[in-house]
Amino acid sequence: MTPSLADDIAEVLISEAAIEARVRELAAEISRDYAENSLHLVGVLRGATIFLADLVRRLTIPVTFDFIAISSYGADTRSTGIVRLVKDLDESVESRHVLIVEDVVDTGLTLNYLLEVLRQRKAASVEVCALLDKPARRRVSAAAKYVGFTVPDAFVVGYGLDYAQRYRNLPYIGALRPEVYGG
């Protein structure tokens, strides 16, 4: 039989249906909160692309979006602690109401760096919408205003999240079998 991506998943943590329902709730909340202000989303490549694509289609307010890429990992499952800007935004955020769309807040280092960059560039406001929060591994304080799900300290993949660039296309979020990453 052809090996399937799903064979590497130890457990499905968040089903496709649960993600869809939560994305609708988040979009309703964000649409209410930004009813008076035009909203500019900053998606963090590449993990947040699928979440952002689903989220924007549920927002009922006008919205623009741009992408930024930050690196703190190699092909490993642990942050190196060194955050670097890999791809900058195409547009200025000055005087705009920015909502960072992130896949997961883990150590908090990426978010901390991003918040600093966007504030320096004089955004009118900066908030964060994270699909997942993994508070157990936080190294610096970083709070997201909107959180999809809080997850335990496991390496998770799917719905945009990768291990060595794979598994992003799984429609659910699952824990990877430790033997896949030598854990």
Ligand code: IMP
């Ligand atoms: P932080 O800087 O440690 O908060 O890490 C944020 C980035 O690490 C996320 O945007 C993800 O790209 C990656 N990351 C953290 N935990 C996981 C995970 O469990 N699976 C996949 N990627 C992760």
